[in-house]
Amino acid sequence: MTRLFSHKNRPVHLGSYPLERLARQQNPTRFRRETPPLELQIEDADNPHSLANGMREYVNVMDRMRAGPVAPSQAPIPTDLQERGNHLKAACYYLDASMAGVCCIPESALLEEPVVNHSLTQAMEREYGTGSADNPMAEISVREGRAAWEQAQSALQEPLAHTHALVILVEFPRDARPDEPGAQWLLGSQASRAALRAAEVGAVMANYLRMLGYDARLHTRTASELDIDHLL
Known part of the structure; x- marks a missing residue:
């Protein structure tokens, strides 16, 4: 799908692609994967110059935020589900984001493994393991960090009880030509x-x-308990 018209005056929640023009159907599309999804390999071992080789730390930062504490009081939100979805997509x-959509989570999207x-697990063991602090103040910080990490991990062990998903897509820009300056940094890193x-x-x-x-x-x-491709 390409952008062939101006989106200057479009409502923000519609995004820049004309997704509202696509035909809808009531029944979900049947998706069957022959092999279970695997963790995306971020690094590019064949290209030591790739930017992807420096992304792992940032990927781990994001995955550390998969679960977290929830505010004790719920803020007022729209009662209309469509309005809620529009609000989230606009954000x-x-x-x-290139595209965003809200959908129900079918039971078939839940991964067995x-x-x-x-x-990330290895990094957390190094950061919060025995001997990782070199003074009493650092030990307090390590202890608090370890407690927060264990709490987040405990939350992730709970069965996924959510009924809906906010799906976020980021498009691939054009590939760099091999003769362009900096191409070695970018080639092969689209997915990462x-x-x-x-x-x-x-x-x-x-x-x-x-x-x-x-x-x-x-x-x-x-890191996921869902087959993300199934939600697309």
């Missing part, structure tokens, strides 16, 4: 760049909902 577009960010950018938008939205007093869980290409 995603403000944060530079979740996608796990193994590097888009996944990180979508995770950033998703993390902001999940935290926003939790601040409003509503539980939310972030699902990314590196």
Whole structure:
């Protein structure tokens, strides 16, 4: 789908692509995957110059925010579900998402085995493990960080009870030509760049909902209990 018209005066929640012109159907599309989804490989071992090789730390920061504390009091929100969805989509577009949509979560989208960010677990063990603090004040910080991490992990162990998903897509820009300056940094990193950018938008939205007093869980290409492709 291409953008062939001006979106200067369009309502923000519609985004820049004419998704409202696509035909709708009542029944969900049947999606069947032959193999379970795997964690997206962020790094590019074949290209030492790739920007993707420096993304892992930022990916882990996003995945650390998959779950979090929920505000004890719920903020007032619109009673109309369409208005709620429009509000969330408008926020995603403000944060530079390419496409955003709201859908029900079918039971078939739940993964038997979740996608796990193994590097994040290893990083947290190094950061909060025994001997990671070199003074009493640092030990307090480590202890608090470890408690917050364990609380978040405990929340992720709970069965996913959410009924709807906010799906966020980030488009691939054009590929750099091999002869362009900086091409070695960019070539082969489209999926990693888009996944990180979508995770950033998703993390902001999940935290926003939790601040409003509503539980939310972030699902990314590196950590998820859902088959994200199924929701598309």
